[in-house]
Amino acid sequence: MTDLLDLDRIFRGCADDSFDDGLLIEAELQPTAGPGAPVKPAVYEGGRYQQDRRWASPDDAVPQNVIVIDNVPSQANRHEEQLRRARARCGLPEIVLDLTDMDWMPPHLPRQLSSYQFPHRNADAYLRDAELDGQQFIKSETGSQIVGATPWAAGPLVAWFPQALLYGFWQSHLGKKGAQTKHARGWVSEIVGWQPAAQGTKALGLKGDPLNLSVEESAVFDPNNQAGWRLGEKAGKGEEKKKLSELGHGQVPFMGDDETAPAGISFRRVAQRASLSFAQLRRVGLGTGSPDADAAARALVVALGLHAHTMAFGRGFALRSGAELRPERTSTTWLGSSGDSPIDLGGAEHTEALLSEAKESARAASVPLDGWDREPLVLQANEPLRIAIAKTWPSLDA
Numbered sequence: 001m002t003d004l005l006d007l008d009r010i011f012r013g014c015a016d017d018s019f020d021d022g023l024l025i026e027a028e029l030q031p032t033a034g035p036g037a038p039v040k041p042a043v044y045e046g047g048r049y050q051q052d053r054r055w056a057s058p059d060d061a062v063p064q065n066v067i068v069i070d071n072v073p074s075q076a077n078r079h080e081e082q083l084r085r086a087r088a089r090c091g092l093p094e095i096v097l098d099l100t101d102m103d104w105m106p107p108h109l110p111r112q113l114s115s116y117q118f119p120h121r122n123a124d125a126y127l128r129d130a131e132l133d134g135q136q137f138i139k140s141e142t143g144s145q146i147v148g149a150t151p152w153a154a155g156p157l158v159a160w161f162p163q164a165l166l167y168g169f170w171q172s173h174l175g176k177k178g179a180q181t182k183h184a185r186g187w188v189s190e191i192v193g194w195q196p197a198a199q200g201t202k203a204l205g206l207k208g209d210p211l212n213l214s215v216e217e218s219a220v221f222d223p224n225n226q227a228g229w230r231l232g233e234k235a236g237k238g239e240e241k242k243k244l245s246e247l248g249h250g251q252v253p254f255m256g257d258d259e260t261a262p263a264g265i266s267f268r269r270v271a272q273r274a275s276l277s278f279a280q281l282r283r284v285g286l287g288t289g290s291p292d293a294d295a296a297a298r299a300l301v302v303a304l305g306l307h308a309h310t311m312a313f314g315r316g317f318a319l320r321s322g323a324e325l326r327p328e329r330t331s332t333t334w335l336g337s338s339g340d341s342p343i344d345l346g347g348a349e350h351t352e353a354l355l356s357e358a359k360e361s362a363r364a365a366s367v368p369l370d371g372w373d374r375e376p377l378v379l380q381a382n383e384p385l386r387i388a389i390a391k392t393w394p395s396l397d398a
Contacts, residue, residue, distance in 0.1 A: 002344045005306075007299060007357050009334070009343075013278050014298035016291050019337035023302075025274040025309065025345075026331050029191065032316060032324040038264030039193060040322030041069040047262055049199070056194060067193045067265060070319050075189040075274070076167040078319075079308035083163060084116035086311065090355055092304075093160045093371025096378050097126050102386070104395035114376075115161060122146050122161040123171040123181075130379035137379050138174075142370070147174070151183045153287035155368040158297045160377075165284050166305045186281045187305050189274035191319070193267035203263040207252040219244050225396045264322045272327075274309060276302065286367065296358075296365035303358035307351040314348060 013020040031037035041049045050068040070078075087094050095115040099105070110117075118124035127146070130137040137143040145156035157164050168185035171178070218241045221229035226247055235241045245252050281301060285294045316326035334343040345351060363369055371377065381389065 002342045004344045004346050004350065005332075005334075005354070007303070007354055007361060010299045010302050010354070010358070011295055011361070013334075014281060014302060015295045016282065018278065018282070020278055021335035021337070022278045023276040023306075023343070024333040024335060024340075025189075025272075026333075027272040027313065027327045028329045029270040029272055029325045030328045031270070032326055036266050038266050038322065039069060039270060039325070040264040040320060041067050041193065041262075042071065042074065042320070043262055049262060049265075051199065054192070064195055065199070067196050067199070067267075068190060069193050069270065069323065070191040072185070072188055072190050074319075075191070076185065076187065078312045078317075079167070079187070079189075079305065080116040080163055082308045082311040083304065084114050086307070086352075087114075087116075087376075090307070090352065091359065091373035093162070093369075093374075094376040095127070095160060095371075096376045097130055098378050098380055099389070102381075102389060104397070105389070105393045109393065116163065120173065121164040121167070121169045122149070122157060123164075123169045123173060125173045126385075127379075128173055129382050129385040131382050132377075132379050136382065142377070147171070147179060150181050151283050152285050154284050154297065155286045155288075158286070158300065158362075159368040159370040159372070162301050162304055165281070165301050183283075184280060186277045186301075187274065187309075188277075189272065189309070191270065191272045191325070193265060193270050195268035197266040197268075199265070201263040201265065203261050205253075209249060209251045212251055213244060213249040215244055217244075218242060219247050221247065224394065270325065272313065274313075276305060288366075290365070293362075293365045293367050296362040297367045300355075300358040300362045300367065303351070303355040306345060307348070307355045310345060310348045310351045314345075 012018055013022070031039050044050060050071060052066050052068065053063040054066050055063050083092055084094070086092060093115075097113040098111075099113070100111045102111075105111075113126055115121070115127075118126055127143075128138055132140050132143065138147045142156075142160070146160055149156040151165070154165060161169075165183065166185065166187050168183050169181075170183075171181040215231065217232040219229045219231055220233045220235045220239050220241050222238065223240050229247055231244075244250055281298045284298055284301070286297055313327065314330075316324065318324045332343050332345050334341050359369070359372060
């Protein structure tokens with residue numbers, strides 16, 4: 001019977017004197033539509049997929065064609081979204097940039113940005129351009145501690161941005177004379193499609209119109225507000241002139257390579273591989289000279305990642321339109337100093353309990369947990385950021 005992963009084992013693996021290497025989680029995935037059904041990989045500039053050739057096994061004679069369906073940064077963001085959702089339930093720290101007073105913004109934009117949504121985590125420009133009670137946040141006591149934190153003095157990050165210690169950061173938005181601290185990710189995960197049946201398939205089709213509107217005159221409109229378009233007039237200042245079909249009316253076939261998006265692809269197999277490096281996490285310390293506190297902080301970060309992964313990928317999930325997948329088989333391996341061995345993560349209830357236990361263990365070891373088990377710390381956008389938002393999304397009523 002496979003052992004259930006417990007906090008003691010995580011703690012021992014994270015200790016300074018440990019020779020354990022980490023955890024490896026491997027999953028065989030199936031499209032929700034069934035084996036061999038097309039799956040839509042992520043699309044990059046120019047309508048391209050991330051293609052590669054890789055070895056499936058050391059015994060293979062030749063590498064295989066693969067397409068990366070979801071890459072490493074994207075997988076980290078999916079973890080962070082699960083942590084954002086679990087914040088209240090698990091007592092996780094969160095900083096929120098509040099934009100609720102900017103009520104002219106279109107409804108598809110968020111009215112709050114969570115620290116689990118900041119693209120650069122603790123090193124993000126939104127954090128740099130925020131204020132707390134009218135003071136520049138990074139000059140406040142909490143803000144200056146976060147900005148000045150390093151992997152070897154990581155207390156403020158454990159307290160407010162534990163995800164940054166797991167998924168990495170680069171403090172690169174403070175100027176040439178500012179902090180330039182870097183920390184590589186300890187968690188690496190991606191989803192790959194092996195042996196694609198095709199690689200250049202395009203999605204052809206026709207955008208229909210019940211009235212089949214078709215007129216010769218071009219439509220004149222304000223590119224910021226297409227609701228006020230009109231026909232047969234000369235374009236004024238700041239206006240554009242296009243075919244009616246480009247404003248959403250009329251039947252439009254999508255036929256040429258320049259007009260069509262890449263289609264979903266049928267793969268021989270779809271697999272996810274996630275690895276957690278204890279070697280990388282052992283670079284993290286609180287700077288207090290307490291090995292036990294350092295190990296407790298690292299164990300907390302590990303538990304955070306395990307719960308995020310289980311919630312994100314331990315059940316059926318949707319990456320994007322046309323990329324709905326479900327785990328068929330999942331295995332977890334403890335990469336130990338005396339040999340590798342299977343380990344059981346135990347599901348979402350167990351990983352949540354591990355996270356709770358790790359938090360209490362960290363608190364008992366005097367690990368800084370200022371942001372845990374409290375309401376989010378709410379910040380406001382400074383004036384330059386507010387102006388940039390307003391210019392990007394001007395009020396259509398103005």
